[in-house]
Amino acid sequence: MTVFLLSLLSAGDADKREDLAARIYRELLALRQSEGLSDLPRTPALDRVAARRAVSIAARPAERRLPPKEPLARLLRDEESLRGRKLVEQIDVQRETGNPVEATRRAWLNHTPYWDLLIEEGFEALGLGVGRAEDGSLVIVTVFLEGRSVPTDLATLEERTEREVNRIRSEHGLPALTTLPALRDVARRHSEDMARRGFFDHASPEGSTAGDRVLAFGLPYRMVGENIGKSMEMEDPVVTIVDGWLHSPGHRANLLHPRYRRTGVGIAISEDGVIYFTQLFVQPTGRQGEVRSP
Numbered sequence: 001m002t003v004f005l006l007s008l009l010s011a012g013d014a015d016k017r018e019d020l021a022a023r024i025y026r027e028l029l030a031l032r033q034s035e036g037l038s039d040l041p042r043t044p045a046l047d048r049v050a051a052r053r054a055v056s057i058a059a060r061p062a063e064r065r066l067p068p069k070e071p072l073a074r075l076l077r078d079e080e081s082l083r084g085r086k087l088v089e090q091i092d093v094q095r096e097t098g099n100p101v102e103a104t105r106r107a108w109l110n111h112t113p114y115w116d117l118l119i120e121e122g123f124e125a126l127g128l129g130v131g132r133a134e135d136g137s138l139v140i141v142t143v144f145l146e147g148r149s150v151p152t153d154l155a156t157l158e159e160r161t162e163r164e165v166n167r168i169r170s171e172h173g174l175p176a177l178t179t180l181p182a183l184r185d186v187a188r189r190h191s192e193d194m195a196r197r198g199f200f201d202h203a204s205p206e207g208s209t210a211g212d213r214v215l216a217f218g219l220p221y222r223m224v225g226e227n228i229g230k231s232m233e234m235e236d237p238v239v240t241i242v243d244g245w246l247h248s249p250g251h252r253a254n255l256l257h258p259r260y261r262r263t264g265v266g267i268a269i270s271e272d273g274v275i276y277f278t279q280l281f282v283q284p285t286g287r288q289g290e291v292r293s294p
C-alpha cells in the first residue's frame with residue numbers, strides 16, 4: 001500500500017491533511033491508469049503504519065530524515081491483518097511548495113525508482129498521507145503491500161514436506177518413512193476441514209481424532225501420531241513448517257520417533273491465504289493401538 005501521511009500537524013490542520021492525502025492518492029491512481037494498470041485500494045491499516053513512520057521521520061533533524069534504516073516490521077506489531085506480510089516503502093521529503101500534489105506527481109514521474117514502484121503489478125493495496133516537520137517540510141511516506149503468491153501445486157508441497165522430514169530422520173540415523181496415498185488423503189481432508197471451518201486442532205469440532213480418521217479409512221495401526229501446522233509464509237512454507245516442528249518438543253518427538261514407518265502429508269489453503277499442514281505418522285499393525293499428538 002502507499003501511505004502519505006500528514007504528521008506533527010495541529011488539530012486544526014486535520015481536514016487539510018486528509019484533503020491533501022486524498023488528492024495525492026487520486027493523482028497516483030491517475031498515473032497508474034495512464035499505464036493501463038488497475039487501481040490499488042487504500043486501507044486504514046497501512047495508513048496507520050505510514051503515519052507512525054512519517055511521525056518518526058518528521059521529528060528528526062533535517063539532516064537525518066533520509067534514509068531511515070529501521071525495519072518496517074516493528075511498526076506492524078499492532079496490525080494483525082499485516083503480520084507476515086511484506087511491505088515496500090518510498091519516502092519523499094519536500095521543502096515548502098505551493099502545490100505539493102504537483103510536486104509529488106513530478107517526483108513519481110521523474111525518479112525511476114519511484115516510477116518502477118508505482119507501476120509494479122505485484123502490489124495488492126496502498127494507502128497515503130502526508131506529515132509536516134517543524135521546519136515546514138512535508139514528509140511523504142508511501143507503503144505498498146505486496147500481494148500473496150499463493151502456491152497452486154499442493155501435491156508438490158506435500159511431497160517436499162515428506163522428503164524434508166525423511167532427510168532430517170536420516171540425519172538422526174532413523175529409517176525413512178514410506179508414503180501411503182491413503183494416509184495422504186486422510187491428512188489432506190483434515191487440512192481442508194481446518195481451512196474451510198477456521199479451526200486449528202488435532203480434534204475436529206465434532207471430536208474426531210487422528211486415530212478416528214485413520215481407522216475410518218480402514219487403516220489399522222499399532223501407533224499413530226499427527227503433526228499440524230499453519231503458515232502465511234508463501235515463499236517456502238515447507239521450510240517454515242518443518243523447522244517449527246523441529247523446535248516444538250511434541251512435534252519433534254513424532255517426527256523423530258523410531259517406531260514409525262508410514263506417513264502421509266496433506267495441505268490445504270484457506271480463503272484468506274493461510275496454508276494448513278497435516279502430517280500423519282503410523283506404525284502399522286493388524287489392530288488398533290496408541291494415538292500420539294503433540
